[in-house]
Structures are given as C-alpha cells and as structure tokens.
Amino acid sequence: xxxxxxxxxxxxxxxxxxxxxxxxxxxxxxxxxxxxxxxxxxxxxxxxxxxxxxxxxxxxxxxxxxxxxxxxxxxxxxxxxxxxxxxxxxxxxxxxxxxxxxxxxxxxxxxxxxxxxxxxxxxxxxxxxxxxxxxxxxxxxxxxxxxxxxxxxxxxxxxxxxxxxxxxxxxxxxxxxxxxxxxxxxxxxxxxxxxxxxxxxxxxxxxxxxxxxxxxxxxxxxxxxxxx
Amino acid sequence: xxxxxxxxxxxxxxxxxxxxxxxxxxxxxxxxxxxxxxxxxxxxxxxxxxxxxxxxxxxxxxxxxxxxxxxxxxxxxxxxxxxxxxxxxxxxxxxxxxxxxxxxxxxxxxxxxxxxxxxxxxxxxxxxxxxxxxxxxxxxxxxxxxxxxxxxxxxxxxxxxxxxxxxxxxxxxxxxxxxxxxxxxxxxxxxxxxxxxxxxxxxxxxxxxxxxxxxxxxxxxxxxxxxxxxxxxxxxxxxxxxxxxxxxxxxxxxxxxxxxxxxxxxxxxxxxxxxxxxxxxxxxxxxxxxxxxxxxxxxxxxxxxxxxxxxxxxxxxxxxxxxxxxxxxxxxxxxxxxxxxxxxxxxxxxxxxxxxxxxxxxxxxxxxxxxxxxxxxxxxxxxxxxxxxxxxxxxxxxxxxxxxxxxxxxxxxxxxxxxxxxx
Numbered sequence: 001x002x003x004x005x006x007x008x009x010x011x012x013x014x015x016x017x018x019x020x021x022x023x024x025x026x027x028x029x030x031x032x033x034x035x036x037x038x039x040x041x042x043x044x045x046x047x048x049x050x051x052x053x054x055x056x057x058x059x060x061x062x063x064x065x066x067x068x069x070x071x072x073x074x075x076x077x078x079x080x081x082x083x084x085x086x087x088x089x090x091x092x093x094x095x096x097x098x099x100x101x102x103x104x105x106x107x108x109x110x111x112x113x114x115x116x117x118x119x120x121x122x123x124x125x126x127x128x129x130x131x132x133x134x135x136x137x138x139x140x141x142x143x144x145x146x147x148x149x150x151x152x153x154x155x156x157x158x159x160x161x162x163x164x165x166x167x168x169x170x171x172x173x174x175x176x177x178x179x180x181x182x183x184x185x186x187x188x189x190x191x192x193x194x195x196x197x198x199x200x201x202x203x204x205x206x207x208x209x210x211x212x213x214x215x216x217x218x219x220x221x222x223x224x225x226x227x228x
Numbered sequence: 229x230x231x232x233x234x235x236x237x238x239x240x241x242x243x244x245x246x247x248x249x250x251x252x253x254x255x256x257x258x259x260x261x262x263x264x265x266x267x268x269x270x271x272x273x274x275x276x277x278x279x280x281x282x283x284x285x286x287x288x289x290x291x292x293x294x295x296x297x298x299x300x301x302x303x304x305x306x307x308x309x310x311x312x313x314x315x316x317x318x319x320x321x322x323x324x325x326x327x328x329x330x331x332x333x334x335x336x337x338x339x340x341x342x343x344x345x346x347x348x349x350x351x352x353x354x355x356x357x358x359x360x361x362x363x364x365x366x367x368x369x370x371x372x373x374x375x376x377x378x379x380x381x382x383x384x385x386x387x388x389x390x391x392x393x394x395x396x397x398x399x400x401x402x403x404x405x406x407x408x409x410x411x412x413x414x415x416x417x418x419x420x421x422x423x424x425x426x427x428x429x430x431x432x433x434x435x436x437x438x439x440x441x442x443x444x445x446x447x448x449x450x451x452x453x454x455x456x457x458x459x460x461x462x463x464x465x466x467x468x469x470x471x472x473x474x475x476x477x478x479x480x481x482x483x484x485x486x487x488x489x490x491x492x493x494x495x496x497x498x499x500x501x502x503x504x505x506x507x508x509x510x511x512x513x514x515x516x517x518x519x520x521x522x523x524x525x526x527x528x529x530x531x532x533x534x535x536x537x538x539x540x541x542x543x544x545x546x547x548x549x550x551x552x553x554x555x556x557x558x559x560x561x562x563x564x565x566x567x568x569x570x571x572x573x574x575x576x577x578x579x580x581x582x583x584x585x586x587x588x589x590x591x592x593x594x595x596x597x598x599x600x601x602x603x604x605x606x607x608x609x610x611x612x613x614x615x616x617x618x619x620x621x622x623x624x625x626x627x628x629x630x631x632x633x634x635x636x637x638x639x640x641x642x643x644x645x646x647x648x649x650x651x
Contacts, residue, residue, distance in 0.1 A: 057546060078550045085548020096543045100239040105232070110547045112229050157547075 255573025352443025
C-alpha cells in the first residue's frame, strides 16, 4: 500500500552563531493510510519541525517528502497552500480558533477556500460537529466554550474538509486529564470511522497510550520506531 | 471569502471601529486644517481686494508709480469711457469706479463752531444705482452697526468707532474738509445716515463712505475717478486670468504718459505679490508637513494592525489560504477601512469647517493696533480640495501601512508565521 506520507533522508538545519544547527538529521519515515501515530520526544527534539515539514508549512534543508506519492519538497507557496487546503488538517496546542467567528463560521473557513456551495458546507459542518458532539454549540463563539470544547471544535475544523492526513501538534497540552481523554477518544473514533491518518507530536503519556505507532525522536534523530 | 472577512471585520472592533476612529480623526483634522489655513489666506486676499486693491484695477500711470492713492491731482479722467470699454471687453468681471480720498471730519455745533475734528479715510462708491455689487463687495449690509445705508445724495456712513469717539448722533450734519482734483480746498456738509463696523482695524478707525456721485461733486471730479476696480464675478481671485486681462488691456492702450490708464493686478499692489508668494509657500509647507506627519501616524497604525494579526495569518495559512490571497485580503480590508474613514473623517472635518466658514473666530483682541488690511474675524474656506485631501492620510497611508506589513507575510517562512500564532 502506498504510504500517505514518506520522508526520505531529511535534514533540517538552522543557522546558529555562524554554524548550522541540525534540528532534524537523516530522517526516513513512512506513514500508511489510516495510521494513528505519534512522534514523541522531549522539548527541542524536532517533533514540531518534522510535523511542519510533513504538513508543507516548512521546507527541508535536504531530503525529500512525498505526499500520496508526489514530492512536496519543491512545491511553490501556492501549491503548498492548495495541498494544505485539500489534503491536510491541522490541530494546534492552543486551539487557534478565530475568536470573532462562531463555531459554524470557524468550520466554514476551510470550506470557503475549497469553493463549496452553501448547502454542501452546511452538511459538512454539521456532520463534523456531530463527530465531536458539539452540534448544540454551532452558534457559540470560542469565548463561550470550555478548553475541551474549543479543542473539539478545532478537531471538527481539521476534519470538516475530510483530509487525508491530520497533523496534531501537542493537542492535549492545554487540557486536563478528563478532557484529554475525551479528545483522544474522539480522534480515535474519527480515525476508525473515516480512515484519515492521524500523526501527533506529543510528549504526553495519555496520548502515547492511544497510539498504534510511536516514533521517538531525540536530538533531531529517530531513536525508536515501535508499532503496537 | 470577502463577505466572510467583512463579517469578521465588523465584529472585531479592534480591527474596524478603532482604526476607523483613529484614521477618521486624522482625516477630519487634515480637512479642518486645510479649510482653516486656506480660509485665512483667502480672507487676507479678499479683504485687500474688496477694500483696497480689487482683483484688478485701472488707475493712471502717475498714480500707479506714486503708489499713493490719495493724490487728487493724479486721478483718471474719461472714467466713463474707460469703464464702458472694460465692461465690453471683460464682461466676466464687475467694473466699479471708486474714489479714495482723505481729509478731515469737522463736527460743528448749532452755531457752526467746531466742537470736534478727526482725520478720515474715505471711499466714494456706487451706492445709488440699482446694482448693489459695491454694497456686497464691502459687505455693508452686515457691517451696518447703526442707522441705514445712504438713500439719497448728501448722506454718508461713518465708522462706528469714529462715530462714538466724536459723540455723534444719527442724522447729524458733519463737514468734510479736503482738497479737490485741482488742489483747491473743499468744504462739504454731509448727513450721517448710519455707522459701519467692518472688523478691520484699518477701516474701523476712521472710515467715511459716501456715494460716488457725491464725491465727484465734492472733489470736482466730473467723469473722473481715482480708480476703476474689477472683481471676478465668482468672488475669487484667479491669478492667471488676471495676468491675461492685464496684458490684454495694457497692450491695447495707445495713450502714454502720466495720465494714461494702466491696469494692475491684486499682487502688483502694496507688495501683495511677495506676500501672496510667501503665504502660498508657508501654506504649502505647513500642509505638506502636516499631511506627512498625519500620514506617518496612520501608516504606522496600519503597519501595527498588520503585525498584530500575524497569529490570525498563521491560522489562515495553515488552513490552506495562499500567501497572495491573504496579502490581498489585508490590502482590500485596509482600503475598505480607509474609504470608510475617509468619508466619515471628511464629513466630520467639513462640519466644523462649515461652522468656521459661516461664523469665523473673532481675533479682534489681537489686532487692535494693526494697520494692515486683515479681517478681525478669521474664517475657514471650504473648497473642492477639501473633499479629496483626506484621501492621502485616510486611504493611501493605511494602504501603504498594510502593504508594507503584508510584505512580512512573503518574507517570513510560513512556519515562522505559524509559530507566532496568538489567537
């Protein structure tokens, strides 16, 4: 089966005091469709940088990244944006909902970029809110929701366009234990139902407990790659 | 997408109301300042034109070279013929003969003995014809402080200050003592029909206004006048047109010599040219500096607004919006806010400008001893420029601010913007 994302011999360096600091070094990874995987490791290990490169938000210094078999390392900014708008959903540690818009409108934004009709948008948004159990909050604004509810809206926003891959950067870092489990169960349910690939960046043990595959990153290099 | 962004713009007061308030205030201040400064400049020009210089003026060569209007020996003869020629050749101006004179005002008691005397600076103007343009030029209707305008021969207006100083009463007879165009001394009795207050110290100190015909009789000036004033019918001085008219008239004059007529423009008289150039330069400099400073402030506000939104920009990029789409949405947003600010700010600036144009501000306390022709009441002046000058600080400055701050979107790596998420 063709991997959804394949990373080949990837390096990422940053200039630090006239020298190149390797944030990532010699990374080779493949993610199959429907995986529920996590990149784990301590702070500064390169998790977020790797997630950004796989999500076409950042460029690798060396090496290649393939998305559904197509190389994305050399895409233009516009092509990268198109890839993100159609195929990749992001979930952030701090939710990053737009505060002046309602839950409905926050979910509507990615669909506007896809040029969907009003009826199709409404159907997709309500379906997505059903997945996260927040149909009753459709007209609420982020400030009226709890942290856990905000993160569920963020999951719904990532899911609403039915992406191939969802990249979640520390999605439970701002949540208490109970809400973390609710979020993780919700994502697992979506993963099972939709077949979307979930890739986490985390150092939260609660998340790790749900993963089917754990890739441990230390100092920019893969230390361990375990499948459960 | 535009509708979606517009919805957010309306809801987020920090992105809509406050920028509109800041930019609109800047526009309003610019509009008001422009109206005020151009009003002062125009007031100075028009006051000089109405009372002393006209927009154009015909006088004798000799009088012109003397630059002293009260020398009766240097008056213009055949004034009727010259005035007819002017009215035929330049019908878009109103041409009016005026006699400027000086002399003494003597106040006799019932026995004819002098009880008070004072120097007067007089004007003989067209008061008796149906054409009331001179009354309008000198704003006599508004300037009338007591009594009535002269209705018949032998009646005069006196400055209210002089009237009070000499303890006169309306209807009282006074004697004008002066010299006629032949140099002979003249005595002529007039009756005071009313008093005037122009708000111009130089005029209010000792003005006497009589009808042109009375002064021609008094000063033995049949078909003669000291000057023929020309006023553009729209009420505003047009320098280039005035130059063309002057050249055309002077070129057409065959007569030469000290008593030949010569036309001069407003700025040819009393160093008005230098004064106008100086005032225009000052006016331009003040406006340029002012607009630059206001634009800088508003440009900075636009810049800060863009930078403050890097977080939102990061989310939108992550969701899949392209950088160019984002950039143009920021520009369009800045333009919409700029246009709204420009319209509201211009309206807000025009309201006090209009008030100041109608009512003005009385500066008489500061000009009590001034001899120059300057109105005591300074007014703003609304011109067509007032309607579009706000575009610079209102639309262009925030547009540039948004455009420059937006460049950051292109220069920064997407991941860097992404890291700056703040929402």
